[in-house]
Amino acid sequence: MVGIRACSAPTKDGQRCGATPLREESVCFWHSPEHAEAAVEARRLGGLRRRKENTIAGAYDFEGLQSITEIRRLVEIVVTDALNTENSVARGRLLIAAAQAAAKLLEVGELEERLRTVEAALGPRLVKKGQR
Numbered sequence: 001m002v003g004i005r006a007c008s009a010p011t012k013d014g015q016r017c018g019a020t021p022l023r024e025e026s027v028c029f030w031h032s033p034e035h036a037e038a039a040v041e042a043r044r045l046g047g048l049r050r051r052k053e054n055t056i057a058g059a060y061d062f063e064g065l066q067s068i069t070e071i072r073r074l075v076e077i078v079v080t081d082a083l084n085t086e087n088s089v090a091r092g093r094l095l096i097a098a099a100q101a102a103a104k105l106l107e108v109g110e111l112e113e114r115l116r117t118v119e120a121a122l123g124p125r126l127v128k129k130g131q132r
């Protein structure tokens, strides 16, 4: 990897930082003495942001978008909130979009289930051919 610049500052655990350095500096934003104040403020805002995200995620019982169940939860939140607003064209469009997203999730979930069944039936043969 010749030519790729990396921050030369050490991290807390003694490793090399490795982040992209600032233009014409050997260290990154986080390790630049000239940007120390801004870095402190950015870390503070980042912490506030994460705390706010955790609070909201807890309030909505929302864990992320990693699984069909989690994505479905987001669609449920959107639908519930939309149903609780004044009727409008925008609300109608939002509800239709949510219904389409939910239908797609059902479709994908059904396909995954069918694929699992097929893989369970063909499992030993698939493993032997190195396709799994």
Ligand SMILES: [Zn+2]
Binding pocket: 007, 008, 009, 017, 018, 019, 027, 028, 029, 030, 031
């Ligand atoms: Zn750095």
